[in-house]
Amino acid sequence: MSFNEKQISGVVIKQIALLAIILILVALICFNLALFIPSVLGAITIYVVCRKYNFYLQEEKKWKPWASSLALMFASLIIIILPLYFIGDLLIDKLGNAQAYMAKFNVFIDKIHDFVYSKTKIDILSKENMTKVKAFAGRFSTTALSGTFNTLTVVISMYFILYFMFEKPRMFERILASAAPLKRSNVSMIGEKMRKLIMANAIGIPVVALGQGIVALIGYFIFGAPSPILLFALTAVASMVPIVGAAIVYVPICIFMIAEGQTGHGIGLGAYCLIIVGVTDNLLRFTLLKKLEDIHPLNTVFGIILGMNLFGFMGLVFGPIFISLTLLLIQVYRNEFSEDDTPELQLPDKDQELETKIDLII
Known part of the structure; x- marks a missing residue:
């Protein structure tokens, strides 16, 4: 092999330098x-949710761009942002007084x-673990309090950016598509996949959370x-966590009520939450979320x-x-640059049996 063949191509060097810059x-x-x-x-999240309505108002109803933009911004504020902000503000207001909150929380845990322990002789929380739980609760309340003003700043600047997205949506999308250094097919795949992910996370999960709450x-x-x-806000937030969900909140509350001597009310609340709240969760997930993107539970846990x-x-x-986008970009990288012609692994539908074995070649 000659010396010239070992040299790195000048085009490659330029590409690497440009990418580094x-x-x-x-x-x-x-x-x-x-x-x-x-x-x-x-x-971006609200733009995707309201995209088709924006095109409908501007292109079919012939609304002025500023009028459709302001109308959709106001609608998203009432329907999406205020319910989420109400829950967050409620939690922060209740947990903000750290000293009073921690005193009550410590009594609750103890x-x-x-x-x-008196009923089962099982030490579910050792002294060391109880100290960790109490310390975590204190850190969370402090973090929540410090995030109050940040949330308001995010909302104001978010709508400032959103207005310019809504005003000229076709131009905004053309700029994004032309700026992406990817094949047209991959750009389309990212757009469609992101639309489904955003709809599932921005609409599906909050609706399920509010419904259970x-x-x-x-x-x-x-x-x-x-x-x-306060329990309503905590239950709504906890319901976003897969598998355990709202039980993180209502099970300790039921035990606390029984320990306080309210045995009938504690058992009744446990049965109500187990049956009614559980049915609500399954009903919403199997109706609303089934129509949206199916998100893996681990994605939701680590994403939260x-x-x-x-x-x-x-x-x-x-x-x-954020996590879904990262995984999607990994898939796009494989489609864009991989020379492997092996087809992607297709998992069977939940209602179908796996009839053939799949050999994973490493």
């Missing part, structure tokens, strides 16, 4: 405008632990649970954790979208 500039922009990243994600709130009032409004750390309370919606 682009990455450095993007990193600088993101670092210095990190405050507005949640706003951009929120604007009461449940002592009751379970409202149904549980009725039970909390009926059976005299302490602080029913990531989103809360990065974006605060609004991360409950943005976190799962």
